[in-house]
Amino acid sequence: MKIGVLILVGACGVLAGIVIGYVAGTRLSQAFARLPVTDRSPAAQALRIVDRIATEHGLARDALLRAMLDPQGGGAAAARPGEDPGRDPGEPAR
Structure with missing residues (x-):
């Protein structure tokens, strides 16, 4: 009987631990996540x-970087206001 009680108490102690x-x-881990990042590069x-x-x-890092760097994507073809999208950057404005 004493051995059974000791085993039960030990098991409860392990579960509590x-x-x-x-x-x-x-x-x-939450406290460390709130700490400021030390890598300032x-x-x-x-x-x-x-x-x-x-x-x-809702994207992965690599998917976003590919979309940003893709020359066929929408970001590279967009011209600034007042600029001709087909004009070379070194060519003077008309």
Whole structure:
């Protein structure tokens, strides 16, 4: 009888430890996620901006970058107001 009670108490202790560890781990990971980013390189900042824009539009980072760099996409063909889309940039305006 005593052995059964000890086994039961030990099992409850293990389960409580698992629950406490899980809760502490999730809180710690959330706390670390809120810390400011220490990598201040321009490339890392640019990728963070791309990631933020991609998540806002529901895209993956690589899909957004491909769409931005694709010469056949809509972004490359758009001309500024007052510019002729077929004109060379070095050619003087008419």
